[in-house]
Amino acid sequence: MKTKKEIERKLEEQLDSLSKQIDTLEAKMKREQDRASELERKAVLNLIAMRSKAQTKLHSFKESGEDTWEELSGALEQYWDSLGKELKAYEGKL
16 A cells, blocks of 8 residues: 555646646647637636646645545545546647
8 A cells, every 4th residue: 555655746746747738738728819719718727727626635635644644545546537537638629
């Protein structure tokens, strides 16, 4: 079983990677603002909101006590997976 620190490190690395991808999409949207559809703009805003929520969840995980971190880790990993899937879905559209 992984330790809390190992899970934190893994989630931080994943968040950094996802953040870079989201930043790239956001920059692309700004460059092509006049050609981007409303749906594309909403997609990027949704990803930014999901990233913010992921950052909050990671912070909560880091602050969690020894008795609750295992419960939080499963939910966090599921959220990270959904964020990654959303990002992949939007990458093809943007």
